[in-house]
Amino acid sequence: MSMTIKKATWPIAKDLAFDINNKANAAIEKYGRENVINAALGTLADDSGKIIALDSVYDRLSQMDRSIIASYAPIEGEDGFREAVLDSLFENHRPKAFMTAISTPGGTGAIRSGVFTYADEGDPVLSHDYYWGPYKKICDEFGRDFITYNFFTDDYKFDIEAYKAAMAKALENKDRLVSIINSPGNNPTGYSLSDDEWDEVIKACQDLAIAGKKITLIVDVAYIEYAGSGKQKEFFEKFTGLDPNFFVIVAYSMSKSHTAYGLRSGAAIGISSKKEIIDEFENSLAHSARCNWSNGVHAPQLILKDLENDKDGYKKELENLRLMLEKRAEIFVREAKAKKLAMIPYFGGFFTFIPTDKAFEIAENLEKENIFTIPQAKGIRVAICATNEKDIIKLVDRLSYFMANL
Numbered sequence: 001m002s003m004t005i006k007k008a009t010w011p012i013a014k015d016l017a018f019d020i021n022n023k024a025n026a027a028i029e030k031y032g033r034e035n036v037i038n039a040a041l042g043t044l045a046d047d048s049g050k051i052i053a054l055d056s057v058y059d060r061l062s063q064m065d066r067s068i069i070a071s072y073a074p075i076e077g078e079d080g081f082r083e084a085v086l087d088s089l090f091e092n093h094r095p096k097a098f099m100t101a102i103s104t105p106g107g108t109g110a111i112r113s114g115v116f117t118y119a120d121e122g123d124p125v126l127s128h129d130y131y132w133g134p135y136k137k138i139c140d141e142f143g144r145d146f147i148t149y150n151f152f153t154d155d156y157k158f159d160i161e162a163y164k165a166a167m168a169k170a171l172e173n174k175d176r177l178v179s180i181i182n183s184p185g186n187n188p189t190g191y192s193l194s195d196d197e198w199d200e201v202i203k204a205c206q207d208l209a210i211a212g213k214k215i216t217l218i219v220d221v222a223y224i225e226y227a228g229s230g231k232q233k234e235f236f237e238k239f240t241g242l243d244p245n246f247f248v249i250v251a252y253s254m255s256k257s258h259t260a261y262g263l264r265s266g267a268a269i270g271i272s273s274k275k276e277i278i279d280e281f282e283n284s285l286a287h288s289a290r291c292n293w294s295n296g297v298h299a300p301q302l303i304l305k306d307l308e309n310d311k312d313g314y315k316k317e318l319e320n321l322r323l324m325l326e327k328r329a330e331i332f333v334r335e336a337k338a339k340k341l342a343m344i345p346y347f348g349g350f351f352t353f354i355p356t357d358k359a360f361e362i363a364e365n366l367e368k369e370n371i372f373t374i375p376q377a378k379g380i381r382v383a384i385c386a387t388n389e390k391d392i393i394k395l396v397d398r399l400s401y402f403m404a405n406l
């Protein structure tokens, strides 16, 4: 028997990452934290496995007046927040274009509204074939046609030919598409598109736009603050002088950059060469906000606004986290190399990735040794964000053992 309508009825499936994380936590309870490696979930943890919460963010929250925390934010977001999003995201790499930021509950909300607003029912939404699971779920929910293309060439460069071919095919009988690219610090691979690869992506989109197709590119930058020391933002300048049929949305998230996963704050930033396209974006996304989540959480908006005026403490904390992650990644890469374990080139973000078609079998064997990773169709994702240096060495050792022996 079913009460849900057809469009809202889905096979019962647990979220794999959260499910494995629950198993890891149960193992920690039973065997003790020092005997369990939890490399499953994408939240930054210190060397003892405790989730990190930045002082610069949470001191401000604990000092905030309750009545302010309790109050509604404007639907589009606090004015100061919207400006702070642009400043903190682009720094000195703003595109020369019309832009606005609309508050969303995390990057997820920005992606949801981008897909809903710029692809109609049945329209294609493209992404690389290593992708964050909710992209497909969002498309399924709205009846958009989620299509993947080969992410990498054999030597692990962005497969631009596959991207162009997928767009051309998707547009054979359609006049618009949405393309989602998650870079820098891709989840699950750790890959970042180079500036040359961005040039090629932009040219491919521009060519289609000039030919009359409506192209919306959603750039998911959830991990951008952990994918370089500033240069990783230079590509934003390339979104200058776009054809009016080529619209860019940057999905901004405070979850990782501010260790604010549970505070649910982010923004969709629209970028266009035409002001009327931006006005339309603002109006449409505000409408979606009103009938989905109404307004964003007020407190993190006010915190971001405040941090922009007094950012030294925050910047220092963030830099320490970035360096911690960089060190963990270096150790992972070094150990993998020593064990001749092939991995996707890591440029940043919370995860490293070992390609294998035996991922589920290997992960199951690792679990028997209380090592928790995320198996996927194309390989194993390791959350180095949550794993200390000593555990990374052990994890790579056991992973390479099972890779060689299963």
Ligand code: PLP
Binding pocket: 042, 105, 106, 107, 108, 109, 132, 182, 187, 220, 222, 252, 253, 254, 255, 261, 265, 266
């Ligand atoms: N995009 C990617 C690739 C992610 O991994 C995540 C979170 O895990 C998000 C977007 C959005 O996160 P949030 O909605 O918490 O900002």
